[in-house]
Amino acid sequence: EDxxxxxxxxxxxxxxxxxxxxxxxxxxxSPLECDVKLEDVESFFGQFAKVNSVRLxxxxxxxxxxxxxxxxxxxxxxxxxxxxxxSLVDAGIELELKxxxxxxxxxxxxxxxxxxxxxxxxxxxxxxxxxxxNMSTGDSAEENGSPxxxxxxxxxxxxxxxxxxxxxxxxxxxxxxxxxxxDDEDDPGENVEESVEKVDVKTGFESEGKETEDGDKYLDxxxxxxxxxxxxxxxxxxxxxKNKDIVSRxxxxxxxxxxxxxxxxSQGDAYYTNLFYEGSNLDDQFEMESSYQAGQYFNQPTDxxxxxxQIPAQxxxxxxxxxxxxxxxxxxxxxxxxxxxxSSLDVVLPNEQNSKTSWQRIYEYFHRNKNFTxxxxxxxxxxxxxxxxxAVNKFIGCYAQIxxxxxxxxxxxxxxxxxxxxxxxxxxxxxxxxxxxNELRYQPKWLAFVQKKKTKKLSSASPCASSPCTPDxxxxxxxxxxxxAFVDLERPLGIKAENERFKRHRNIEQVDDNSIAVLxxxxxxxxxxxxxxxxxxxxxxxxxxKRLSIMQMQFQMEQQKEEERIMxxxxxxxxxxxxxxxxxxxxEILDKVGGSMPRE
DNA sequence: TAAGGTAGGGGCGATTGATC
DNA sequence: GATCAATCGCCCCTACCTTA
Numbered sequence: 001e002d003x004x005x006x007x008x009x010x011x012x013x014x015x016x017x018x019x020x021x022x023x024x025x026x027x028x029x030s031p032l033e034c035d036v037k038l039e040d041v042e043s044f045f046g047q048f049a050k051v052n053s054v055r056l057x058x059x060x061x062x063x064x065x066x067x068x069x070x071x072x073x074x075x076x077x078x079x080x081x082x083x084x085x086x087s088l089v090d091a092g093i094e095l096e097l098k099x100x101x102x103x104x105x106x107x108x109x110x111x112x113x114x115x116x117x118x119x120x121x122x123x124x125x126x127x128x129x130x131x132x133x134n135m136s137t138g139d140s141a142e143e144n145g146s147p148x149x150x151x152x153x154x155x156x157x158x159x160x161x162x163x164x165x166x167x168x169x170x171x172x173x174x175x176x177x178x179x180x181x182x183d184d185e186d187d188p189g190e191n192v193e194e195s196v197e198k199v200d201v202k203t204g205f206e207s208e209g210k211e212t213e214d215g216d217k218y219l220d221x222x223x224x225x226x227x228x229x230x231x232x233x234x235x236x237x238x239x240x241x242k243n244k245d246i247v248s249r250x251x252x253x254x255x256x257x258x259x260x261x262x263x264x265x266s267q268g269d270a271y272y273t274n275l276f277y278e279g280s281n282l283d284d285q286f287e288m289e290s291s292y293q294a295g296q297y298f299n300q301p302t303d304x305x306x307x308x309x310q311i312p313a314q315x316x317x318x319x320x321x322x323x324x325x326x327x328x329x330x331x332x333x334x335x336x337x338x339x340x341x342x343s344s345l346d347v348v349l350p351n352e353q354n355s356k357t358s359w360q361r362i363y364e365y366f367h368r369n370k371n372f373t374x375x376x377x378x379x380x381x382x383x384x385x386x387x388x389x390x391a392v393n394k395f396i397g398c399y400a401q402i403x404x405x406x407x408x409x410x411x412x413x414x415x416x417x418x419x420x421x422x423x424x425x426x427x428x429x430x431x432x433x434x435x436x437x438n439e440l441r442y443q444p445k446w447l448a449f450v451q452k453k454k455t456k457k458l459s460s461a462s463p464c465a466s467s468p469c470t471p472d473x474x475x476x477x478x479x480x481x482x483x484x485a486f487v488d489l490e491r492p493l494g495i496k497a498e499n500e501r502f503k504r505h506r507n508i509e510q511v512d513d514n515s516i517a518v519l520x521x522x523x524x525x526x527x528x529x530x531x532x533x534x535x536x537x538x539x540x541x542x543x544x545x546k547r548l549s550i551m552q553m554q555f556q557m558e559q560q561k562e563e564e565r566i567m568x569x570x571x572x573x574x575x576x577x578x579x580x581x582x583x584x585x586x587x588e589i590l591d592k593v594g595g596s597m598p599r600e
Numbered sequence: 601t602a603a604g605g606t607a608g609g610g611g612c613g614a615t616t617g618a619t620c
Numbered sequence: 621g622a623t624c625a626a627t628c629g630c631c632c633c634t635a636c637c638t639t640a
Contacts, residue, residue: 328624328625382610383625383626383627384625386611386612387624387625390612
């Protein structure tokens with residue numbers, strides 16, 4: 001305004017320089033837990049220096065998953081250097097810290113490997129194994145600077161997922177060289193020496209894959225012995241054999257033993273192939289002391305898996321197949337109920353939000369909050385909840401029926417006893433979940449759940465609404481006094497479902513003309529009946545009005561007669577008080593008549 | 601934009617087999 | 621022998637992606 005030129009005191013940096021500065025201020029920290037939050041990372045590193053921002057990059061192979069490494073941008077380069085030189089431990093695990101550019105470089109490599117593997121995945125049902133093998137191949141080829149097609153490399157894999165797979169594997173291991181030869185026979189362009197050389201190159205067992213056969217289990221593992229040795233850290237390393245896929249059971253035992261007692265049976269051979277990707281064998285060969293122990297193992301970030309924190313702590317589902325554990329205790333039941341109530345309402349989470357299932361969360365809640373010994377797997381908890389839910393639902397019905405009787409002078413305890421008796425009569429079994437019912441009965445989530453069930457039943461049973469109710473339909477029936485107090489948290493229909501519904505209705509309209517005609521006829525009849533009713537009511541109303549007016553006239557006539565009588569009374573011979581009364585009444589009447597008469 | 605396909609996930613009944 | 625935890629398979633629902 002005063003004519004003086006103003007400008008920045010400090011010159012703006014060029015974009016490239018900004019990025020460069022950002023790079024030196026940003027460090028990558030790993031391994032972090034899969035469900036780690038931005039705030040957690042920020043507060044953790046905030047203890048050491050001022051944090052500008054935190055990023056949680058996704059995995060290169062699966063964008064739904066956190067890659068296990070967080071990028072922390074500090075306010076100054078000095079801060080970044082200071083933290084980089086620190087030896088930080090999070091959740092008992094020493095964090096590996098590196099500059100962002102190093103992390104980016106590794107990530108670019110990984111992306112390339114994943115891309116290669118995607119193109120080279122075979123068409124058979126063992127895509128995962130192949131992809132994993134190909135990734136390994138890609139890496140080694142890259143290291144050697146001599147890219148080779150994956151199919152040219154030696155691949156000792158089990159080719160059948162059946163029970164013989166272990167046998168196949170051991171055979172394959174024993175006859176490695178001969179297999180190599182066989183492979184080479186298939187591909188005449190290669191010779192045995194070349195193959196062996198390639199196997200030797202692959203001393204680093206690198207794998208990166210995803211367990212897709214079971215939707216719950218994502219497994220990204222990367223065993224990088226070469227790197228580990230170089231770093232010299234003391235994290236877990238699985239012994240890796242010259243053949244990339246073969247790990248001895250002793251080595252695995254050694255790895256798993258750090259997290260709990262591992263039982264090994266005597267059967268089976270000494271080698272396992274692609275354990276992590278196809279390895280149901282693991283269940284048979286190794287037994288953790290508890291399923292949760294196993295879960296704990298998979299929660300540990302180890303070098304078995306640089307990004308193993310992505311693996312859900314759910315492993316126990318098949319760990320002790322066929323072994324029935326002890327009965328559920330009241331505490332366990334209550335904790336399951338509590339876990340269910342505390343878990344998210346929306347059980348179907350979008351993929352990009354969280355790959356964990358609601359039962360995984362319930363499982364974690366259960367084991368995090370237990371103050372007793374329990375090794376239940378998520379499947380056990382789920383099954384138990386199903387039992388609890390069913391029984392409590394039935395009991396609610398019984399209790400509602402007892403309530404509906406409106407018995408006077410009956411305490412709540414008596415009602416519960418009666419409901420229990422009714423339950424026993426109806427279901428030939430005693431109700432064993434009173435403790436759960438007490439926990440659940442007033443909880444909004446439970447009430448919403450019950451209501452949802454009820455509406456579902458009503459809608460599905462609407463065509464036969466007059467049909468006799470089943471005990472269960474009575475259970476959740478209109479007498480459920482709690483039903484009105486809930487907030488409707490039911491999810492709306494999805495687009496597709498809504499369209500289906502619309503289409504169905506449209507189709508019904510188009511196709512069923514006859515039924516529409518019948519409906520119209522019925523409606524006309526109904527209308528006629530309604531009109532008749534209305535006429536009847538109107539007639540009654542008019543009659544009633546007439547009757548009222550007649551009564552009113554009668555009353556007026558009687559009143560007039562009375563007034564005339566009062567006016568004609570002679571008060572001369574009456575006692576003074578009586579005379580006074582009549583005079584007052586006569587005056588009143590005169591006033592009334594005078595008021596209504598036109599004045600002159 | 602609608603339709604079709606696929607994947608993820610839950611519910612539920614039947615079955616199995618260990619425990620009571 | 622009864623009970624009940626664990627498992628399995630089927631069905632249904634929803635969201636997302638691809639294709640016409």
